[in-house]
Amino acid sequence: MNSSIEPISTTGSATTLETAKSLRSLYFARAAFSVIWVILISVFVKTNNNIAEILFIIYPAWDVFATYLDVKANPSQVSKKPQYINGIIGIVTTIGVALALQKGVSVALIVFGAWAIITGLIQLILGLRRRKELGGQWPMIISGGQSMLAGIAFIAMAKSPSMGINSPAGYSAFGAFYFLIAAIRLSKTKKSLEKAI
Numbered sequence: 001m002n003s004s005i006e007p008i009s010t011t012g013s014a015t016t017l018e019t020a021k022s023l024r025s026l027y028f029a030r031a032a033f034s035v036i037w038v039i040l041i042s043v044f045v046k047t048n049n050n051i052a053e054i055l056f057i058i059y060p061a062w063d064v065f066a067t068y069l070d071v072k073a074n075p076s077q078v079s080k081k082p083q084y085i086n087g088i089i090g091i092v093t094t095i096g097v098a099l100a101l102q103k104g105v106s107v108a109l110i111v112f113g114a115w116a117i118i119t120g121l122i123q124l125i126l127g128l129r130r131r132k133e134l135g136g137q138w139p140m141i142i143s144g145g146q147s148m149l150a151g152i153a154f155i156a157m158a159k160s161p162s163m164g165i166n167s168p169a170g171y172s173a174f175g176a177f178y179f180l181i182a183a184i185r186l187s188k189t190k191k192s193l194e195k196a197i
Helices: 013-047 048-074 081-100 107-132 138-158 168-196
Strands: none
Touching: 013 048, 013 081, 013 168, 048 081, 048 107, 048 168, 081 107, 081 138, 107 168, 138 168
């Protein structure tokens, strides 16, 4: 992974600085949530399946809330269409996972997998778009691509005996890693912008 920061736009650098700060905070929060979720799902899948199922439903619901925060982090002049689409998909997925769990974990994993593919694509597009202005988006670009691949794997292996309600734990752990790296890289962008202003 390239450690250099991509060129930063000096146009509207005060606005860009605020966006970098907000996204950095959001990425740290998303990393923390993912780590906590992985720990909880790993514990409750062995001790309390009902709580594990609730955690499974909470995962896409949290993504909806995080998408809302992402919308707020961006300047008003920036198109937020990808985030709005992602939010709607997240709401549908949350409801879909809750309903699918009544039919079994394998059905819920198919819903989750389809969501991972679509949201991974949106994350990939957003990362590519933000790269020009903010830099530090390679982790998000890679994460988006990996999310799409993970979604395909969830759907392909949904009925495998080895797949359970905790199957997305590895997916979430990788997500935490990428969000953490992106947050650290945006810290560098923030410092560069502060010097430029």
